[in-house]
Amino acid sequence: MPELTLLQAISQALWEEMERDERVIILGEDVGRAGGVFVLTKGFQERFGEDRVFDTPLSEGGIIGASIGLALNGLLPVAEIQFVDFIYPGFDLIVNEMAKMRYRTGGQYSVPLVIRTPYGGGIRGGHYHSQSPEAYFAHTAGLKVVIPSNPYDAKGLLLSAIRDPDPVIFMEPKKIYRAVKGDVPEDDYAIPLGKAHVVREGKDVTLIGYGAMLHTCVESAETVAREGVSCDVIDLRTILPYDLNAILTSVEKTGRLIIVHEAPRTGGFGAEIAAEVAERAFLSLESPIIRVTGYDTPFPYALEDVYLPDARAVVKAIHQSMSF
Amino acid sequence: MREMFYSHAIREAIAEEMERDPNVFLLGEDVAEYGGAFKVTQGLVGQFGKGRIRNTPICENSFVGVAVGAAMLGMRPVVDIMFQDFITLAMDQIVNHASKIHYMYGGQLSVPIVIRTPAGGGRCYGPTHSQSLEAWFMHVPGLKVAAPATAHDAKGMLKAAIRDNNPVVFVESKLLYGQKGLVPEEDYVVPLGQARVVREGEHLTLIAYSRMVGEAERAATALDREGISCEVIDLRTLAPLDLQSIADSVVKTGRAVVVEEGCLTGGVGAEVSAQIVENCFDYLNAPVQRVAALDVAVPCADALERAALPDAGKVMATVRQLMQKYG
Numbered sequence: 001m002p003e004l005t006l007l008q009a010i011s012q013a014l015w016e017e018m019e020r021d022e023r024v025i026i027l028g029e030d031v032g033r034a035g036g037v038f039v040l041t042k043g044f045q046e047r048f049g050e051d052r053v054f055d056t057p058l059s060e061g062g063i064i065g066a067s068i069g070l071a072l073n074g075l076l077p078v079a080e081i082q083f084v085d086f087i088y089p090g091f092d093l094i095v096n097e098m099a100k101m102r103y104r105t106g107g108q109y110s111v112p113l114v115i116r117t118p119y120g121g122g123i124r125g126g127h128y129h130s131q132s133p134e135a136y137f138a139h140t141a142g143l144k145v146v147i148p149s150n151p152y153d154a155k156g157l158l159l160s161a162i163r164d165p166d167p168v169i170f171m172e173p174k175k176i177y178r179a180v181k182g183d184v185p186e187d188d189y190a191i192p193l194g195k196a197h198v199v200r201e202g203k204d205v206t207l208i209g210y211g212a213m214l215h216t217c218v219e220s221a222e223t224v225a226r227e228g229v230s231c232d233v234i235d236l237r238t239i240l241p242y243d244l245n246a247i248l249t250s251v252e253k254t255g256r257l258i259i260v261h262e263a264p265r266t267g268g269f270g271a272e273i274a275a276e277v278a279e280r281a282f283l284s285l286e287s288p289i290i291r292v293t294g295y296d297t298p299f300p301y302a303l304e305d306v307y308l309p310d311a312r313a314v315v316k317a318i319h320q321s322m323s324f
Numbered sequence: 325m326r327e328m329f330y331s332h333a334i335r336e337a338i339a340e341e342m343e344r345d346p347n348v349f350l351l352g353e354d355v356a357e358y359g360g361a362f363k364v365t366q367g368l369v370g371q372f373g374k375g376r377i378r379n380t381p382i383c384e385n386s387f388v389g390v391a392v393g394a395a396m397l398g399m400r401p402v403v404d405i406m407f408q409d410f411i412t413l414a415m416d417q418i419v420n421h422a423s424k425i426h427y428m429y430g431g432q433l434s435v436p437i438v439i440r441t442p443a444g445g446g447r448c449y450g451p452t453h454s455q456s457l458e459a460w461f462m463h464v465p466g467l468k469v470a471a472p473a474t475a476h477d478a479k480g481m482l483k484a485a486i487r488d489n490n491p492v493v494f495v496e497s498k499l500l501y502g503q504k505g506l507v508p509e510e511d512y513v514v515p516l517g518q519a520r521v522v523r524e525g526e527h528l529t530l531i532a533y534s535r536m537v538g539e540a541e542r543a544a545t546a547l548d549r550e551g552i553s554c555e556v557i558d559l560r561t562l563a564p565l566d567l568q569s570i571a572d573s574v575v576k577t578g579r580a581v582v583v584e585e586g587c588l589t590g591g592v593g594a595e596v597s598a599q600i601v602e603n604c605f606d607y608l609n610a611p612v613q614r615v616a617a618l619d620v621a622v623p624c625a626d627a628l629e630r631a632a633l634p635d636a637g638k639v640m641a642t643v644r645q646l647m648q649k650y651g
Contacts, residue, residue: 096412127424133419141587267463267563272590272594280611282608282610291598295465
């Protein structure tokens with residue numbers, strides 16, 4: 001199996017699915033001639049033509065609105081929002097049209113649209129190129145939200161997302177676009193949405209992460225393993241619908257839970273997991289659920305390293321949980 | 325004290341603040357001659373003129389943007405978003421501009437803007453005129469979120485919001501507009517960030533805000549007759565949350581149920597519940613429960629809307645179940 005970066009795996013999934021299914025199209029800012037700001041769709045326009053891979057104006061509402069219409073009429077658009085920080089001008093289309101179309105048409109129409117969008121910090125992008133807004137979408141009924149952490153999952157999850165009959169927001173951790181490599185089969189495979197992945201088994205503490213933070217969780221688990229503390233590490237992979245069963249199975253075993261995400265703490269997705277676990281695994285919990293997250297501030301430019309959760313912060317939380 | 329509609333209390337707050345401070349002005353769709361979709365601003369244009377009560381085109385992102393610019397230059401705009409569902413169109417101005425400018429300019433500028441917006445269902449308005457989206461704004465650092473439940477608080481909190489030097493999303497309730505409450509004659513302010521104990525109790529804490537406070541109170545009254553004594557807390561402000569008041573109550577009762585009108589997943593109750601579990605772990609005698617709307621678009625049909633949205637009956641059912649299992 002060839003070793004690919006996360007970015008190459010996403011690119012390969014798109015390429016293969018476009019070869020297989022002529023309904024798949026790509027649109028977004030600079031995705032065509034320039035091949036995308038991260039060069040993810042380089043060569044696509046030459047191969048698939050300007051009808052299937054095309055540049056749009058700088059109008060996220062326009063990109064998403066046009067994609068909804070194309071999806072309603074039989075195509076399978078994969079729209080790119082260049083940075084997720086720019087997705088807000090398309091919010092109305094996402095929340096009031098895309099997410100609600102199936103319901104509002106009594107099931108007569110669905111919107112098989114994937115919005116791909118790089119998210120997260122770690123590239124010195126400042127407050128307009130580093131945000132993690134998954135919690136807004138997780139609070140929007142009718143959406144699916146996917147965040148891969150490695151090349152193998154990225155390909156399999158993206159193929160599932162494109163084949164899903166309903167809208168999917170596919171958020172890509174740009175910090176690890178090129179930093180994380182892994183074996184990716186050349187053949188067609190799909191990873192079902194809504195299934196978490198236990199990447200490391202342990203008995204003392206459950207760590208939940210996704211995207212770039214999954215790697216922070218693994219690093220933290222390796223660190224405390226040397227002290228004799230063993231962690232279950234769960235890669236959530238899909239934020240909505242999230243795999244509550246996998247989480248509960250783990251927490252019922254360990255009794256301790258730490259959730260890690262880059263987004264600000266208050267109202268973040270960690271709150272949802274914590275609330276649901278505390279409700280359903282109340283008698284299993286041996287210590288309070290801890291959230292290790294970004295601060296409740298805009299994403300800082302200079303203080304990025306302070307802002308982002310790192311293994312030191314997670315290890316500290318593990319110690320805190322174990323000593324409760 | 326006078327008895328006054330919730331909507332009139334809001335109008336009086338705007339009028340008094342406009343009298344007090346010439347920098348305060350109002351803008352939004354149909355807010356002038358028409359008096360706003362819910363007649364909240366009726367008559368203000370006669371009193372203050374079209375220069376200070378400004379109708380805008382149907383373009384939320386642009387008029388919130390105008391207000392942000394005006395606020396940066398010293399004005400105190402009060403923006404009317406006709407239905408909270410339409411605030412989705414102004415998300416970029418709210419999330420990337422209003423909330424971040426104070427931070428981006430190192431504190432040299434601030435954005436004293438109030439975004440008034442009626443939320444909630446109960447009138448069969450369907451999926452795009454009934455939503456309760458306030459949980460999003462709790463997750464935006466730099467914003468305050470107010471959601472009053474009574475005429476008294478609507479007036480006092482709106483005055484606090486207008487006088488605040490930073491952006492406030494002010495969540496009103498369409499169904500509360502026609503509710504009456506006692507409002508003092510004299511000038512008063514209800515500070516943001518302070519919850520209110522509506523009713524004292526010993527077995528369980530019901531935590532709610534906006535219209536759900538009334539539902540929680542009704543549930544508490546009925547449950548009292550069954551021997552279950554509920555404390556009811558009105559959060560009043562969602563950001564910043566008054567964690568002290570929540571914790572004081574939960575430490576006493578050992579049980580909590582959070583009630584909100586928005587969708588369950590990722591809602592306000594998630595944050596409140598997570599905070600309780602973090603801060604009151606040793607005092608909890610039962611799991612914190614959430615009563616919220618189903619994770620669906622708000623339906624048009626009356627029966628379906630009632631099935632989707634929380635009410636006193638659903639709060640009572642949850643409390644009874646909790647007390648039975650963990651009483």
